[in-house]
Amino acid sequence: MLDVRLYLAQRITALVMAPLVIGHLAVMIYAVQGGLSGAEILSRTQGSVVWALFYGAFVLAAAIHAAIGIRSIAYEVAGVKGLALNVVSLGFGVLLLVMGLRAVAAVVLP
Amino acid sequence: MASDETIDVEIWQGDAGGGDYRAYTVPAQRSQTVLDVVTWVQQNVEPDLTYRFACRVGMCGSCAMNVNGKPRWTCRTHVSNAGDGPLRIAPLRNLPVIKDLVCDMTEFFDKWVGAGGVFKPSATRDDPMPAIDPTMTERAAASEAIECINCAICYSACDAVAQNDAYFGPAALNRSWSLINDVRDAGKTERLTAAAGIGGCFNCHSQQGCASHCPNLLNPTLSIAGLKRAAVKAKVRGEI
Ligand code: SF4
Ligand code: SF4
Ligand code: FES
Numbered sequence A: 001m002l003d004v005r006l007y008l009a010q011r012i013t014a015l016v017m018a019p020l021v022i023g024h025l026a027v028m029i030y031a032v033q034g035g036l037s038g039a040e041i042l043s044r045t046q047g048s049v050v051w052a053l054f055y056g057a058f059v060l061a062a063a064i065h066a067a068i069g070i071r072s073i074a075y076e077v078a079g080v081k082g083l084a085l086n087v088v089s090l091g092f093g094v095l096l097l098v099m100g101l102r103a104v105a106a107v108v109l110p
Numbered sequence B: 001m002a003s004d005e006t007i008d009v010e011i012w013q014g015d016a017g018g019g020d021y022r023a024y025t026v027p028a029q030r031s032q033t034v035l036d037v038v039t040w041v042q043q044n045v046e047p048d049l050t051y052r053f054a055c056r057v058g059m060c061g062s063c064a065m066n067v068n069g070k071p072r073w074t075c076r077t078h079v080s081n082a083g084d085g086p087l088r089i090a091p092l093r094n095l096p097v098i099k100d101l102v103c104d105m106t107e108f109f110d111k112w113v114g115a116g117g118v119f120k121p122s123a124t125r126d127d128p129m130p131a132i133d134p135t136m137t138e139r140a141a142a143s144e145a146i147e148c149i150n151c152a153i154c155y156s157a158c159d160a161v162a163q164n165d166a167y168f169g170p171a172a173l174n175r176s177w178s179l180i181n182d183v184r185d186a187g188k189t190e191r192l193t194a195a196a197g198i199g200g201c202f203n204c205h206s207q208q209g210c211a212s213h214c215p216n217l218l219n220p221t222l223s224i225a226g227l228k229r230a231a232v233k234a235k236v237r238g239e240i
Helices: A004-033 A038-045 A049-076 A082-108 B034-044 B106-114 B137-145 B153-157 B159-163 B170-180 B188-196 B209-213 B220-236
Strands: B006-015 B018-027 B064-067 B070-073 B087-090 B097-099
Touching (some): A004 B220, A038 A082, B006 B034, B034 B087, B064 B153, B070 B153, B070 B209, B137 B220, B153 B170, B170 B188, B209 B220
Parallel strands (some): B006 B087
Antiparallel strands (some): B006 B018, B006 B097, B064 B070
16 A cells, blocks of 8 residues: 555655654744844744745645554555545645645735 | 363364354364364264365374364364363355355465466576575575475455455565565566555555464565565565
């Protein structure tokens, strides 16, 4: 059910996510410690290409990674097969992508 | 009732349509194996009880059954080591039952072939025999995987097989890995292509159910980990 392409995609997206998660946690702790308000945070993220790329890359990697994981679970635990399996995994990936990109847009668009 | 002189045993009987356990009391003997118990029942009480065995010394791999919930080679499993309580003997999991304790091994061997388990010679009988250095890395890796007796115990123990009918399973992939490390073999590309495919090594969850049940103490999980590395390398290099 998992072939080498899906396996590689899942491993590579994990590699991409690991430093991004650490960066996200570090910035979050820094922002809270520094006592930044929501408005102050938004003033830094809005219009920032760097933050758009940072969180955009995370959302893309997470969507691919989770969709492949859901694909395995749907097949092995729920017995979803064939076209339905593609619909479930692709659908889940697209859902995460859309929700994630909307959230990124909300904080980076000026 | 079981006493020092007898053993209580329940043996599953039926076919693909279903079945149930039947209970027997069997005379106890010293160093008695689970296969001895099944044989006693067949010879003394239940003449049409169907089961497989051949060598009775752990060589042929035909006597595997589910003993108290675990796949075991019954000719080398002493009753005293089979677990507490009454003995419960059933056919192997993950394979269709033909009758009683006999499973249909067709899919097991089809997957063995599908994973590339058949040796593909790189030379003819007229060529000289290649010298294999016993200390070379490939020979060491092949040696670790080679003593498989095709008993399907690992296949029966594997949860990934239970949940995924396309999955080749531990024995077939272990065999594939031993051939990939055979320097005389010419089928590596086909074999890695199969391992990288939809029924291949990437379905393994690495929880080592296979390794903990293999009666010959092989570690198919390790072989599968080797296959994963080799298949990824081959994919990245564009060889498959
Ligand atoms: S380690 Fe892999 S092959 Fe072995 S039992 Fe687990 S899933 Fe099956
Ligand atoms: S790897 Fe071990 S358990 Fe699996 S078929 Fe071979 S001998 Fe039996
Ligand atoms: S009868 Fe041959 S391995 Fe048990």
